[in-house]
Amino acid sequence: MLKASASVAASSQFGVASWYGAEFQGLPTASGQPFDMDGMTCAHRQLPLGTRIRVTNLLNARTLVLKVTDRGPAVASRVLDVSMGAAKRLGFLGAGLTPVRIQVMSYPHSNGMLLSQANPQALLPLTN
Numbered sequence: 001m002l003k004a005s006a007s008v009a010a011s012s013q014f015g016v017a018s019w020y021g022a023e024f025q026g027l028p029t030a031s032g033q034p035f036d037m038d039g040m041t042c043a044h045r046q047l048p049l050g051t052r053i054r055v056t057n058l059l060n061a062r063t064l065v066l067k068v069t070d071r072g073p074a075v076a077s078r079v080l081d082v083s084m085g086a087a088k089r090l091g092f093l094g095a096g097l098t099p100v101r102i103q104v105m106s107y108p109h110s111n112g113m114l115l116s117q118a119n120p121q122a123l124l125p126l127t128n
Contacts (some may be wrong), residue, residue, distance in 0.1 A: 013102040015079030019054065020072075021089035029070035038085035040064065043072035045079075050108030054084065057090045058099040064089050065105060 016020065022089035029035050031049045049052065051068045064088055073081040075088040080100060 011104060013079060014058075015100065015102075016077060016097055017038075017057075017071055017080040017082055017087075017090075017092070017100040018075065018078050018097050019082050019093065020082055021084030031069040033069055034072070035083075036085075037083050039083050040066050040086055041069040041083050042066040042086065043070035043081040044068045044102075045071060046071075047104070048108055052105040054103040054105050055080065055086070055090065056101040056103075057092060058101060062090050075110045 012053045020035075020043070023041075024035045027036050029041075029043075042053070042055070043107050044051075044053075047068045049068055049070075052065055053068065054063055056063045064086055066082060070081070073079070078097070080102060084093065087093045090098065090100075
């Protein structure tokens, strides 16, 4: 089941991840960037494009930081599609699916800068 905690800074999402590869190589992603099957990228339905997430394979504890560049997965029971290269490094290329934990590391900001979860003050407006 999909679970999410109430706190954005400490939020984790749990679910099943799959991967996509060669048939999408070079095609535009939702972000406008061409898909790179060897890149460290992923597709998520709701997180803003450009968000950096830490993905942990719950079967082997391998962890990887990925950038959300696309929308998906198309299969409702899955929470994340990762690139073929990411699936290989996370250790589930052969299996095709794996249970994962997703943690937001940073969100994109309108000026192109990343807002880090390590500095929640960065999310607050500046006052004099």
